[in-house]
Amino acid sequence: MNNTILFITAMSVSQAVYLFFVILLSNNSGKIKILSVLLVLGFSSYALSLNALTGAFQFGTIATFLCYVLPSIIQSITLAMIWLVIEDRPLIPSWLYTLLAADVLFETFVISTALFHAPLTFLFFISSAKQLLLVGISIYIILRGRKNDLIEMRLKVRIYILITLILFVIPILVTAFTNGKPLNPDIALLLSIQLFLLCLLVNIALLKFNPKANLQGDVIKDIVKLEHQDPALTKILDTMKQGKLYEDHELRIANFAAMVNISEVQLRKKINHGLGFRNFNQFVNTFRIEDAKSRLIENPDLPILTIAMDVGFKSISSFNTGFRAQTGLSPTDYRQQTTKSQQV
Numbered sequence: 001m002n003n004t005i006l007f008i009t010a011m012s013v014s015q016a017v018y019l020f021f022v023i024l025l026s027n028n029s030g031k032i033k034i035l036s037v038l039l040v041l042g043f044s045s046y047a048l049s050l051n052a053l054t055g056a057f058q059f060g061t062i063a064t065f066l067c068y069v070l071p072s073i074i075q076s077i078t079l080a081m082i083w084l085v086i087e088d089r090p091l092i093p094s095w096l097y098t099l100l101a102a103d104v105l106f107e108t109f110v111i112s113t114a115l116f117h118a119p120l121t122f123l124f125f126i127s128s129a130k131q132l133l134l135v136g137i138s139i140y141i142i143l144r145g146r147k148n149d150l151i152e153m154r155l156k157v158r159i160y161i162l163i164t165l166i167l168f169v170i171p172i173l174v175t176a177f178t179n180g181k182p183l184n185p186d187i188a189l190l191l192s193i194q195l196f197l198l199c200l201l202v203n204i205a206l207l208k209f210n211p212k213a214n215l216q217g218d219v220i221k222d223i224v225k226l227e228h229q230d231p232a233l234t235k236i237l238d239t240m241k242q243g244k245l246y247e248d249h250e251l252r253i254a255n256f257a258a259m260v261n262i263s264e265v266q267l268r269k270k271i272n273h274g275l276g277f278r279n280f281n282q283f284v285n286t287f288r289i290e291d292a293k294s295r296l297i298e299n300p301d302l303p304i305l306t307i308a309m310d311v312g313f314k315s316i317s318s319f320n321t322g323f324r325a326q327t328g329l330s331p332t333d334y335r336q337q338t339t340k341s342q343q344v
Contacts, residue, residue, distance in 0.1 A: 008192040009047040015199035016043045022206060031092065035081045039074065046071035046171070047195055050188045065111055071171075072107040072127060075134035076100050078165070082138050086145060086158070088278050106130070131172045135165050148253060148280040150272040152265070153209040160205035167198050233274045236260050236267070246287040247312045253280045285322045288312045292323065296335040304331045 020040040024033055049067040076099055080092055110123045142158050142165075149155050171191055239260050245251055257264040277283040288311040295307045308319035308331075323331050 005050060005189050005192050008189070008196050009050065012047045012192065012196040012199050013044045015196065015203055016040045016047075019199070019203055019206070022203075029084075032081065032084055035077055035084070038070075038077045039081065042070045042074040042077060043195065043199060045069075046074070047192065050192050050195075065115060068111045068114075069104075069107050072111070072131070073100070073103050074168070075131045075138070076103040079134050079138050079141075082141050082161070086142055086154070086161075088282065103130070128172050132169065135169060135172070138165055145279060150253075150268045150277055150279055150283070152268060152272075154278075156209050157205050160201055164198055164201055167194060167201075170194060230270070230274060232260075232262060232266075233270050236270060240284070240287055244291075246284045246291070247310065249312045249314050251284060251312070256280075284312070286326065288319075289323050289326045292319070292331065293327070293334065296331060297338050300335065300339060304335075307331075 017040060020036055023036040045067045049071060080096055080100060083092060083096060107127065110127050113123060139162060142162055146155065146158060149158070171194070174187065174191065240246060240256070243259075245256065245259070253267060254264055257267040260267065262270075271277050271280070271283050275283065277286075291311045292307050295302065295311070296304070299307070304319075305316050308316050311319075313319040313322070320330060323329075323334070327334055329337065
């Protein structure tokens with residue numbers, strides 16, 4: 001039995017290492033590559049820990065510590081990866097960095113207590129509850145942006161990621177009820193098989209839908225300056241701009257597709273392939289910010305909040321964030337600098 005578990009462990013680690021090299025050799029950012037390294041270490045450590053828990057072989061103190069800590073922070077690392085890839089965020093927010101740091105410190109305390117002192121049952125339950133909460137947050141992020149996603153490949157990959165997250169609930173629950181005690185070999189075998197299938201599932205998703213593992217988008221083209229040879233794309237841009245449809249903060253891709261008289265699938269492809277946008281909100285917000293830039297200068301006394309609401313944003317915070325991302329300036333700084341340059 002132990003030899004079987006060890007063999008499946010080696011297969012799982014090989015799948016994780018393959019995924020790591022695919023992403024390492026891709027054109028993704030350094031943050032994504034670092035998170036990929038941590039995920040591979042986490043999954044590999046989890047596979048090795050299953051062998052340790054069955055008594056197949058023993059590690060040194062430090063190796064044992066790492067084999068238990070790294071798998072425990074997989075969910076927070078996964079959340080950070082989903083934030084960068086699924087949410088199309090270029091930066092990890094401070095609250096997520098804080099969460100990652102707190103997760104590492106907490107799991108270090110839990111595992112240290114279990115290894116060097118008497119294991120405390122309630123700590124394992126808290127750890128498991130925390131991991132389940134992170135799984136829930138990750139699932140929420142994957143589901144909430146699905147309707148606005150313009151990348152067909154990513155729409156399909158979301159399903160694979162969702163299945164992977166759900167599958168990982170099982171070992172979390174096992175950890176909660178075993179409290180780090182030796183595992184029954186049959187349970188360890190089932191968990192080893194599950195881990196292998198989980199790693200295999202992720203690799204199949206990449207090979208099938210994204211062989212180059214390009215998890216980030218192309219540079220967004222300037223919709224103001226760009227001249228289009230594609231009549232359908234021209235119609236899309238003209239309909240949005242001339243009808244000022246972007247002012248409706250409830251605008252959805254399905255409604256817009258009906259307005260330009262093309263299928264939703266074709267609309268996604270046109271906006272993504274033709275302009276480089278990865279989600280519909282990003283596309284619409286570009287029009288909103290272009291309009292806001294004009295209003296800020298033409299109406300110097302008009303409150304920024306009023307302008308933000310008038311062009312279609314739901315809140316001043318989302319307007320400020322989008323405006324700074326597109327122009328490099330806050331709305332106030334943009335208004336002041338542009339006004340001064342016009343006066344010179």
